[in-house]
Amino acid sequence: xxxxxxxxxxxxxxxxxxxxxxxxxxxxxxxxxxxxxxxxxxxxxxxxxxxxxxxxxxxxxxxxxxxxxxxxxxxxxxxxxxxxxxxxxxxxxxxxxxxxxxxxxxxxxxxxxxxxxxxxxxxxxxxxxxxxxxxxxxxxxxxxxxxxxxxxxxxxxxxxxxxxxxxxx
Amino acid sequence: xxxxxxxxxxxxxxxxxxxxxxxxxxxxxxxxxxxxxxxxxxxxxxxxxxxxxxxxxxxxxxxxxxxxxxxxxxxxxxxxxxxxxxxxxxxxxxxxxxxxxxxxxxxxxxxxxxxxxxxxxxxxxxxxxxxxxxxxxxxxxxxxxxxxxxxxxxxxxxxxxxxxxxxxxxxxxxxxxxxxxxxxxxxxxxxxxxxxxxxxxxxxxxxxxxxxxxxxxxxxxxxxxxxxxxxxxxxxxxxxxxxxxxxxxxxxxxxxxxxxxxxxxxxxxxxxxxxxxxxxxxxxxxxxxxxxxxxxxxxxxxxxxxxxxxxxxxxxxxxxxxxxxxxxxxxxxxxxxxxxxxxxxxxxxxxxxxxxxxxxxxxxxxxxxxxxxxxxxxxxxxxxxxxxxxxxxxxxxxxxxxxxxxxxxxxxxxxxxxxxxxxxxxxxxxxxxxx
Numbered sequence: 253x254x255x256x257x258x259x260x261x262x263x264x265x266x267x268x269x270x271x272x273x274x275x276x277x278x279x280x281x282x283x284x285x286x287x288x289x290x291x292x293x294x295x296x297x298x299x300x301x302x303x304x305x306x307x308x309x310x311x312x313x314x315x316x317x318x319x320x321x322x323x324x325x326x327x328x329x330x331x332x333x334x335x336x337x338x339x340x341x342x343x344x345x346x347x348x349x350x351x352x353x354x355x356x357x358x359x360x361x362x363x364x365x366x367x368x369x370x371x372x373x374x375x376x377x378x379x380x381x382x383x384x385x386x387x388x389x390x391x392x393x394x395x396x397x398x399x400x401x402x403x404x405x406x407x408x409x410x411x412x413x414x415x416x417x418x419x420x421x
Numbered sequence: 422x423x424x425x426x427x428x429x430x431x432x433x434x435x436x437x438x439x440x441x442x443x444x445x446x447x448x449x450x451x452x453x454x455x456x457x458x459x460x461x462x463x464x465x466x467x468x469x470x471x472x473x474x475x476x477x478x479x480x481x482x483x484x485x486x487x488x489x490x491x492x493x494x495x496x497x498x499x500x501x502x503x504x505x506x507x508x509x510x511x512x513x514x515x516x517x518x519x520x521x522x523x524x525x526x527x528x529x530x531x532x533x534x535x536x537x538x539x540x541x542x543x544x545x546x547x548x549x550x551x552x553x554x555x556x557x558x559x560x561x562x563x564x565x566x567x568x569x570x571x572x573x574x575x576x577x578x579x580x581x582x583x584x585x586x587x588x589x590x591x592x593x594x595x596x597x598x599x600x601x602x603x604x605x606x607x608x609x610x611x612x613x614x615x616x617x618x619x620x621x622x623x624x625x626x627x628x629x630x631x632x633x634x635x636x637x638x639x640x641x642x643x644x645x646x647x648x649x650x651x652x653x654x655x656x657x658x659x660x661x662x663x664x665x666x667x668x669x670x671x672x673x674x675x676x677x678x679x680x681x682x683x684x685x686x687x688x689x690x691x692x693x694x695x696x697x698x699x700x701x702x703x704x705x706x707x708x709x710x711x712x713x714x715x716x717x718x719x720x721x722x723x724x725x726x727x728x729x730x731x732x733x734x735x736x737x738x739x740x741x742x743x744x745x746x747x748x749x750x751x752x753x754x755x756x757x758x759x760x761x762x763x764x765x766x767x768x769x770x771x772x773x774x775x776x777x778x779x780x781x782x783x784x785x786x787x788x789x790x791x792x793x794x795x796x797x798x799x800x801x802x803x804x805x806x807x808x809x810x811x812x813x814x815x816x817x818x819x820x821x822x823x824x825x826x827x828x829x830x831x832x833x834x835x836x837x838x839x840x841x842x843x844x845x846x847x848x849x850x851x852x853x854x855x856x
Contacts, residue, residue: 265451265455268451269447269448269451272447273443273444273447276440276443276444276447280436280438280443281433281434281436284433284436284778285429285432285433288778288779288780288828289777289778289779289780289826290436290437290438290777290778292780293436293438294438294442294443294445294446295446297443297446297447297450298446298447298449298450298453299450300450301446301447301449301450301451301454302450302451302453302454304450305450305451305454305455306454327619331560333813335815359425359426359429360429361810363429367629367631368619368629369628369629374426378423378426378427378429378430379429379430379433406422409422410422
């Protein structure tokens with residue numbers, strides 16, 4: 253937990269920079285998982301800093317700041333990949349005139365094909381190591397709901413991996 | 422499963438980025454936000470946006486009284502003016518009353534989808550739609566769209582094109598295009614699609630809304646295609662090009678031509694191909710959508726142009742003068758991935774090659790109007806294709822340079838990447854009268 257008040261975070265630039273600096277490693281690792289590229293990950297950090305700075309007044313409680321930033325990062329990366337994919341799809345269409353649905357068999361690709369709410373849960377729980385009570389607090393949901401959602405997301409992952417011929421244990 | 426997730430996480434535990442790089446990125450982000458805030462205070466950004474929309478609206482209306490009259494006829498059609506401004510064919514179809522109004526709306530959850538209308542011909546259909554919601558949304562789009570007939574049979578062999586919707590107040594409008602190889606064999610359609618949007622609430626991290634909906638509609642094709650059989654071969658700088666035919670339909674013109682496989686140059690594209698009438702008016706390539714289909718040395722290759730179906734020109738000439746091509750034995754880039762070096766590049770246009778974390782990037786001097794991704798098939802040095810599980814690419818345009826990036830996964834130290842485009846042209850004016 254960072255030692256900054258919500259008021260400072262909103263009004264004081266140094267406090268904002270201090271907070272985001274505290275979580276820079278978490279943001280970087282998240283970006284790398286999506287983008288696989290150091291330069292793009294750094295660009296993502298810049299963009300997420302930009303977005304978070306613009307919207308810092310809307311953060312309801314400083315306790316949620318880490319989750320909030322990670323979620324902004326996940327959303328940014330998704331949008332970026334979607335844009336890149338749209339370009340690629342159009343190129344594929346030009347060549348083949350059919351919609352290409354080929355997907356990777358990797359776990360990571362399966363995660364990135366989950367809907368965003370599920371992706372966020374998997375990242376927060378398994379990438380950033382949050383416990384169920386922490387998730388419940390951060391997302392302002394009952395713990396039972398969080399558990400149900402995480403397990404259902406894991407089920408979807410398993411199904412996807414089986415469908416794509418990946419291995420399971 | 423948990424074990425695999427744990428391993429997945431571990432991969433990213435050590436990323437080699439210096440704290441200094443991270444601090445710089447953070448500082449740059451804050452500076453960008455502060456700069457934008459200053460601009461906003463002066464009111465510059467909103468003014469510029471408004472002016473652009475305003476001007477384009479006036480231009481379109483002035484350009485064609487018929488278009489204005491049609492737009493006035495259907496309330497709500499103004500929304501689509503922006504969307505058809507880059508396609509003369511779609512504009513002409515609306516002017517000529519060939520836009521079929523559907524105006525059907527389905528509501529599910531917090532999302533409402535309206536199918537405003539369609540333009541249909543024998544091999545294609547363009548749907549004009551609008552999404553609205555009580556909630557404030559970002560990133561609105563349609564996904565997983567399919568088109569079936571009344572019996573639930575899907576259209577055969579079709580291509581689908583999406584663009585991100587244009588926001589206007591609380592509505593989002595855009596088109597989806599479907600094109601088929603064979604004529605579409607039915608007139609009663611069902612569009613099934615997922616309407617997606619992210620609640621703006623809670624700033625960028627809001628819930629994603631997603632609803633699957635279907636809309637039935639009827640749309641007939643009443644326009645016969647106009648065919649010109651050409652069957653000519655032209656030679657440009659020693660390269661043979663066979664031109665078979667030109668087919669004009671309401672949504673687009675398709676030109677069936679191909680490069681001779683025996684040519685000693687590899688042709689990538691016909692960059693300024695167009696139809697020209699007696700007044701010099703031109704119908705050129707598609708600006709925003711599918712530009713061609715097939716491979717260029719195959720006799721089924723087709724290039725698409727904006728349609729002039731609704732015009733009655735006295736004469737019509739097919740013309741091109743700029744062909745993108747390189748010598749056939751030089752049609753690849755060779756990279757030393759380990760030492761980040763370009764070992765082969767036909768005209769040495771690229772530099773600053775980098776490879777890391779599965780992304781390869783190269784840079785070239787910026788050329789106005791050239792932004793095509795050069796990367797095609799990836800081969801090892803024995804000429805075997807290295808299959809990719811995913812293919813992402815991006816393009817960054819700077820003041821003086823252009824950088825192209827491509828995801829490439831391989832353990833080979835040296836690879837060849839076949840060119841799919843290259844900034845080199847053979848130029849000679851070709852004119853083929855059609856009528």
